[in-house]
Amino acid sequence: MPQQNLIEIRDVSFAYDRRPILTGVDMVVPRGKVVAIMGVSGSGKTTLLRLISGVVKASRGEVRVDGALVQSLDQQAIYEMRRRMGMLFQFGALFTDLSVFDNVAFQIREHTQLPERMVRDLVLMKLDAVGLRGAHRLMPAELSGGMARRVALARAIALDPMLIMYDEPFTGLDPISLGVISNLIRRLNDALGATSIVVTHDVQEALDLVDYVYYVSEGVIVAHGTPDDMRASTDPLVRQFVYGEPDGPVPFQYPSREFARDLRLQ
Amino acid sequence: MFNRSAILSVRGIGHHTVDGVWRLGYASRFFALTLASSGTSFRRFRLIVRELYFTGVLSLIIILVSGLFVGMVLGLQGYHTLQTYGSESALGVLVALSLVRELGPVVSALLFASRAGSAMTAEIGLMKATEQLAAMEMMAVDPISRVVAPRFWAGVISMPLLAAMFSAMGIFGGYLVGVVLIGVDEGSFWSQMQAAVDFQEDIMNGVIKSFVFGVAVTWIALFEGYDAPPTAEGVSGATTRTVVTSSLAILGLDFLLTSFMFQGV
Numbered sequence: 162m163p164q165q166n167l168i169e170i171r172d173v174s175f176a177y178d179r180r181p182i183l184t185g186v187d188m189v190v191p192r193g194k195v196v197a198i199m200g201v202s203g204s205g206k207t208t209l210l211r212l213i214s215g216v217v218k219a220s221r222g223e224v225r226v227d228g229a230l231v232q233s234l235d236q237q238a239i240y241e242m243r244r245r246m247g248m249l250f251q252f253g254a255l256f257t258d259l260s261v262f263d264n265v266a267f268q269i270r271e272h273t274q275l276p277e278r279m280v281r282d283l284v285l286m287k288l289d290a291v292g293l294r295g296a297h298r299l300m301p302a303e304l305s306g307g308m309a310r311r312v313a314l315a316r317a318i319a320l321d322p323m324l325i326m327y328d329e330p331f332t333g334l335d336p337i338s339l340g341v342i343s344n345l346i347r348r349l350n351d352a353l354g355a356t357s358i359v360v361t362h363d364v365q366e367a368l369d370l371v372d373y374v375y376y377v378s379e380g381v382i383v384a385h386g387t388p389d390d391m392r393a394s395t396d397p398l399v400r401q402f403v404y405g406e407p408d409g410p411v412p413f414q415y416p417s418r419e420f421a422r423d424l425r426l427q
Numbered sequence: 428m429f430n431r432s433a434i435l436s437v438r439g440i441g442h443h444t445v446d447g448v449w450r451l452g453y454a455s456r457f458f459a460l461t462l463a464s465s466g467t468s469f470r471r472f473r474l475i476v477r478e479l480y481f482t483g484v485l486s487l488i489i490i491l492v493s494g495l496f497v498g499m500v501l502g503l504q505g506y507h508t509l510q511t512y513g514s515e516s517a518l519g520v521l522v523a524l525s526l527v528r529e530l531g532p533v534v535s536a537l538l539f540a541s542r543a544g545s546a547m548t549a550e551i552g553l554m555k556a557t558e559q560l561a562a563m564e565m566m567a568v569d570p571i572s573r574v575v576a577p578r579f580w581a582g583v584i585s586m587p588l589l590a591a592m593f594s595a596m597g598i599f600g601g602y603l604v605g606v607v608l609i610g611v612d613e614g615s616f617w618s619q620m621q622a623a624v625d626f627q628e629d630i631m632n633g634v635i636k637s638f639v640f641g642v643a644v645t646w647i648a649l650f651e652g653y654d655a656p657p658t659a660e661g662v663s664g665a666t667t668r669t670v671v672t673s674s675l676a677i678l679g680l681d682f683l684l685t686s687f688m689f690q691g692v
Contacts, residue, residue: 244567254559271568
C-alpha cells in the first residue's frame with residue numbers, strides 16, 4: 162500500500178564548506194499534491210531539491226522519497242530513483258545541440274528500447290500536452306524563453322514521473338507565459354497522478370496554484386500552511402514576504418557602518 | 428611592514444602550491460573516471476564518430492595548410508644551410524626526419540590544442556554554465572560517459588592521424604620548394620629519404636609521441652571545461668588555461684619522450 166507522503170524530510174541539516182545552508186528542516190510532501198517552497202534568494206530552497214534528488218547528501222537527518230532513504234542509496238539506485246523524477250531547471254537547460262524533438266526524446270531513447278515509431282508518438286504527445294507539437298523541428302536557440310521552458314517541461318515528463326520538481330519556473334516570463342506554465346503545472350500534476358514541488362519566490366502565482374506552502378528563511382522553515390493560511394498570517398516575516406514589503410524583519414539596508422561615519426560627519 | 432608583506436607573499440605561494448596539487452589530484456580522478464566510463468562510448472560508437480567530426484575533420488584545414496607551409500620553410504632553410512656543405516641532395520632526409528620525428532607531432536599537437544582543445548573546453552564549460560550537465564544527471568544519464576568520454580576517445584584517435592597528415596603535407600611542401608622550385612635532384616631527394624627514415628625508429632616514435640600528446644591535450648581540455656566556474660569569465664579563463672597548459676605539457680613531454688627515444692642516435 163503506497164504511503165500517504167511521497168517525500169519526508171526529518172530534521173535535516175546541510176552545510177557547504179562549513180557554511181550552514183539548512184538547519185533542522187522538517188518537511189512533508191503528500192502524494193498527488195502541489196507544494197510550494199518559497200523564500201528569498203539564497204535561503205536554501207534549491208538545496209532542498211538537490212537533497213531530494215540525491216545530488217547532495219544531508220549531514221544530519223533523513224530524506225525519504227517513496228519510503229526509501231536517499232542517503233543510503235548507491236549511485237545505481239539513485240539513478241533508478243531519478244528515472245521516476247522529472248526536474249524543470251530555471252532556464253530550461255535544454256541541450257542546445259539537439260532539436261526540440263530530440264531533447265524530449267532524449268530520456269526515452271536513453272532509458273528504453275522502444276522502436277523509433279513509438280518514440281515519435283510519445284514525443285509528439287508530450288509536446289502536444291505543453292502546446293508545442295508544431296515546434297518539434299526547431300532548435301533551442303530559436304525558441305523564446307517561455308517556449309524553451311515548456312519544451313523543458315515536456316522533456317521532464319517524458320517518462321511519466323511520479324515527482325516533478327520546478328526550480329523557479331516563473332522567473333523572467335511575460336504574464337501570458339506565466340499563466341500558461343502555472344496552468345500546465347496543475348494540469349500535468351493531476352493528469353499524470355504525480356506530485357509536484359515548486360520552488361519559487363513569485364508569491365501571487367504560487368499562492369493561486371499550490372495546495373501547501375513551506376516558507377524557508379536562512380535555512381530554517383519559518384512558516385508553513387495552505388495558501389489561505391499564508392495570506393492570513395500575522396507573523397511579520399511571512400507578511401513581509403507575501404505582501405512584498407520592502408522593509409521589515411528582512412532589512413532593506415545591507416549591514417554597514419553608521420551613515421554619518423561613512424559620510425565622515427562624525 | 429616589509430616583513431608582513433613578505434610573509435603574505437610566501438603564504439600566497441604556499442596556497443597556490445597546495446591548490447595546484449589538489450587540482451592535479453582532482454584532474455587525475457577525473458581522468459580515471461573518464462577511462463572507467465568509456466564503455467558507453469564504444470558500445471555506441473556513433474557518439475565517438477560525431478565527436479571525431481568536430482575535433483578531427485574540422486581541424487583538417489588548419490593542419491594541412493600549416494603542414495604545407497612548415498614543409499616549404501624547411502625546404503628553403505634546409506637548402507640554404509645544406510648547400511654550404513655541398514649536401515643539397517640530403518634535403519629530403521632533412522625535411523622528412525625533422526617532420527616525422529619532431530615537427531609533425533609537436534606542431535600539430537599545438538595547433539590541435541588551440542583549435543580543438545579550446546573548442547572542447549568552451550563547449551563543456553558552457554554546457555555546465557547553462558545547467559545542461561546537471562539536467563543530464565537529473566535524467567539519470569552520466570554526463571562523463573555521455574559527453575566527456577566520447578570526446579576523449581575522439582581526440583586520442585584524431586591526434587596521431589592529424590600528425591601523420593601534417594608530416595605528409597610537410598614533406599610534399601619540402602618537395603615543392605626543394606625539387607620543383609629550387610631544382611634539387613628529385614631522385615636523390617626521395618631515395619635518400621627512403622634510406623634514412625626508419626619505420627620503427629622514426630615514424631613509430633613519432634606516432635607514439637602524437638598519441639601521448641593526444642591523451643594529454645584532450646585530458647586537459649576536457650578537465651578545464653568540466654571544472655570551469657559557470658560564468659563568462661570562468662569559461663574564458665578555462666579556455667586560456669587549456670591552451671597554455673596543453674602547450675607547456677606538449678613541449679615538456681616532447682623533451683621527455685625525445686630523450687628516451689633518441690638516446691645516442
